[in-house]
Amino acid sequence: MRQIGLVIKTEGNRAWVKMQKGASCGEEHCPLSSSLIDDSQDDFYTVCAINSVGAKSGDQVMVEVEDLFLLRTAFMIYILPILAGILSYALLNYFLKIPSLTYTGTFLSVGIIAILLKRADRKLNFPYRIVELGTASVCISCPLKNRNEQQKLKP
Incomplete structure (x- = not known):
């Protein structure tokens, strides 16, 4: 499964990537990505991924598990x-x-x-791994492509 995210910080060959909940399982329709179930009341989560493409802080990337x-x-x-x-x-x-x-x-x-x-x-x-730098043209069904600026990932 691939999902787009935003690199928050990097450390060696690791990167902390902020990703949107629910983008991989039916967007907002997934009951398990609901803020009613999750205690954090946040629409995003952060993962530590292997940075095999040399992404830098602020880059949009494709993360794979x-x-x-x-x-x-x-x-x-x-x-x-x-x-x-x-x-x-x-x-x-x-x-x-x-x-x-x-x-x-x-x-x-x-x-x-x-x-x-x-x-x-x-x-x-989870064995997260950054597989490529993400741009709007890389991911046709990108969950961030047609969203308002307020809903986009921010560092």
Whole structure:
């Protein structure tokens, strides 16, 4: 997946890039990029990317992250809790046969998975990489191309 962003600062072969939330998953229509879910109340986020093209502060760049990594992450976030809930319900229902304990155990297992995912999120580093300097002609469907000046990325 590729997304356009603005380099805020560089340090060696690394660059901190400011990118717009939701630009990669349906613009404002993505519920997970909503400020109602995100605590920061900000429409942008900053990532540390490998600066293989020598971008400088203030440059618009194309940032890439591997699709397979995103799919694995999406599986862990969305599917793993569901599978844990179904599996724990089935096992507890089979062995205990007491509905209240089964439901309690199921909710606890999903809660534990949620806590583990939250802790893993702090350690998880997306392998972002700057692949090219971005201009309006580079990205035909650029999320910043037809926006007002107030909505464009600012350093």
